[in-house]
Amino acid sequence: MTTRTRTTTVTWSQANARRLDRQSLGGSGSPALGVTEAVAAMLGAHAQVLSAAELAVGVRAPGVTRAEVRSALWTDRSLVKTFGPRGTVHLLPAAELPMWTGALSAVPGEAARLPGDARMTPEQVEAVVTAVAEALTGAELTVDELSDEVIARTGPWAGDPVMPAFQGMWPRWRQALHLAGHRGVLRYAPNRGRKATYTNPGTVPLPGPQATHALVRRYLHAYGPATPAHFARWLGAPRGWAGQLFEGLAAAGAIEEVTFEGVGAAWVAAGDTAFPRSGPRGVRLLPYFDAFAIASMPRDRLFPGAAGDRALAGGQAGNFPVLLVDGTVAGVWHQRRSGKRIAVTVEPLAALGGGRVRELERRVARLGEVLEGTAELTVGAVTVGGHA
Known part of the structure; x- marks a missing residue:
């Protein structure tokens, strides 16, 4: 007789509540996080x-202002600004950089999108x-200064203007800029005037398998249950590679399968099967990206119905700051600053009751604290488009 393993069943509401709680975005029971803890x-x-x-960071870390985030980045150096998931610029905890660089540099490159x-x-x-790596060791260079160094150290071919840019063409070598960050030999340094600068942090990446295994477990802790496809989409990695990674972790007993409502088989870190009994409550404002x-996947559950039409750009999340009501996207918002005054316009997709409006006012006031200004709420239509 075959013995069938009992699988935990997780509803969308339970998963969503746990994700919010673990980022201090849930109710009063959510943990209080500091700057680096929130980023982690x-x-x-x-x-x-x-x-x-x-x-x-500020909406997750009570009392924190933008000055404290900048201090962690440029003074304490507990945060690092570099290229993270999907090759996009992120703040990452400095202590976790070996894991991140080890994992990101292990992701197979996608098929080249540039012409041959x-x-x-x-x-x-x-x-x-x-x-x-050599040019940035002990130096802080603008991208133009770094370009001159790279071309001098490699050859004229590196400077061929072949990469489409915002206004004109970038030199050929720039297609490897984010890879240098993933390898741990490049991060942002403080701006020089209006110009960004880079330096070499001298990070030694963890071995690929150790780093990727750690990152999967961290991802599942924050956003599980999830599938390999969810992980691949978030990281910007090939699905086949992610599938093999999950298979290896499952065989080693590091992750375990659950049944996720609307998805089917999904994964959590081994032993991490406790979920809240009640769904999320309350109003939150989340910024761009x-x-x-x-x-959070599946995306159509976080952006249900009209929220997907209003707050997603061709299925892509992040282009609009969003209003969360009881854990799901229920509108968009926009801010406009003039000196210390910050005008915040919130466009709900459905009318908010008086209690919700009062909670929204408190969230808007918190945005002002983070940005070191005075925020004022207007409930109405957001007329600006998504972030480019």
Whole structure:
């Protein structure tokens, strides 16, 4: 007689509540997080726009302001600004950089999107990464200064203007810029005036298997239950590679299967099968590219019905700051700053009751505290488009 293993069943509401709680976005029972703890809990704060990262931290860390986030980044150096998941700019805890660089550098490269005559050979990629590491050791260089160094150390081919950019063309070597960050030889340094600078943090990445296994477990702790496809989408990795990674972890007993409502088979870290009994409650405001909005899957449950039409851009999360009501997206919002005054417009998809409006006012006031200004709420239509 065959013995059938009993599988935990997890509802969407339970999963959503646990994810929110673990990022201090839930109710009063959520843990109080500091700056680096908040960044660690969300698995990196998207920082292409630094003010969005500051808000992402501030809504999770009571009492924290943007000044404290910047101090952690540039003074205490407990945070690092570098290229993270999907090759995008993130704030990451400095103590976790060996794991991140080990895992990110182990992700197989996707098929080149550039035309054949614009691509670099594997040998050229390695030459560029080596040149970047050498040029940035003990130095803080702007991208133009780094470009001159890379071309001088590799050859004129690295400077060929073949990469489409915002205004014009970038040199060929720039396609390996984020890879240098993933290898641990490049991070952002403080701006020089308006120009970003880079330096070499000298990070020694963890071995690939050790790092990727650790990252999967961290991801499942924050956003589980999840499938390999969910993980691949969040990380910007090939699905087949993610599937093999999960298979190996399952065989080793490091992760275990559960039944996830609306998904079927999904995974959590081994032994991590406790979920809240009640669903999330309350009102929250999340900024552009917030990690919770991007990483929580399945996306159509977080952005149900009209929320998907209003707050997603072609299925892509993050282009609009979002209003969460009871854990799901229920509107969008926008801020406009003038001196210390911050005008916040919130567009709910359905009318909010008086209690919800009062809670929203408190959330808006908190945004003002984080940004070191005075925020004022208007409930109405958001007329600006999504972030480019």
